[in-house]
Amino acid sequence: MSEGYYKNATFEGIDFSSKESPSGEFEGCSFIRCKLVKADLGGWEFNNCRFEDCDLSNARVVKTTFNQVKFKGCKMLGIHFDLVNAFVFTVGFEDCVLNFTSFYKRVLKEVSLAACQLVEVDFTEADLGGADLRRAVLTGAKFEQTRLEKTDFREAVGFNIDPAVNYLYKAKFSASGLAGLLAKYDLEVE
Structure with missing residues (x-):
């Protein structure tokens, strides 16, 4: 070409x-x-x-x-x-496979990542405000100083997000995903 x-x-x-x-x-x-x-x-x-x-x-x-x-x-x-x-x-x-990808400091407001595999993805300091992460696989994804205002995590799996170092105002989670917000406390959630 x-x-x-x-x-x-x-x-x-x-x-x-x-x-x-x-x-x-x-x-x-x-x-x-x-x-x-x-x-x-x-x-x-x-x-x-x-x-x-x-x-x-x-x-x-x-x-x-x-x-x-x-x-x-x-x-x-x-x-x-x-x-x-x-x-x-x-x-x-x-429905994409984005494993080991970096979105470091990217503005991704209202981006759709629905049903994507996001294993070991770096979202450090990114802005995912209003993003659609429903049904996403987020095993090992890095969220640090990440803006997650109104982000939709319903039915997402594998995430580990520390609310103390990320902005989560009005973010949406399924009840089954709450353990991903409490992992640093080493609690047993059933």
Whole structure:
């Protein structure tokens, strides 16, 4: 693929990980079943794009723009979203695997992470105000100085959140998830 501007294009079944990755700008594009494993997406711009059933594991995203980008059913292991262009970072995820990913200091207000696997994800100092984390798997996820105001954790599992070091005003939890808020006290909740 050559460098350039793409509008309303559909890329299906393309292996970007085996090609030289020039910078490009994509507007209104769809990526379906594409492979971007370890691809260097640094400086690329994605505006109003959709990724479906793609593998972006360990993609390099330094200064990459993700503006109004939706990911559905994607595998995205080890991505450092803390290095993207933070000025216009608006994303949504549904049923994705985001294990070992970093959202350090990212603003993710009202982001959807519904039904996603978020094992060992770093949310340190992130703003997840109003985020949808329903049915998410959060085993080992790191929440420290994280804004979780009105965040929806109902039916989420595996989380361990210390209310003393996170902002949880009006956050929503299922009764079964309350143990994840009390773990530091080593209580036995049945």
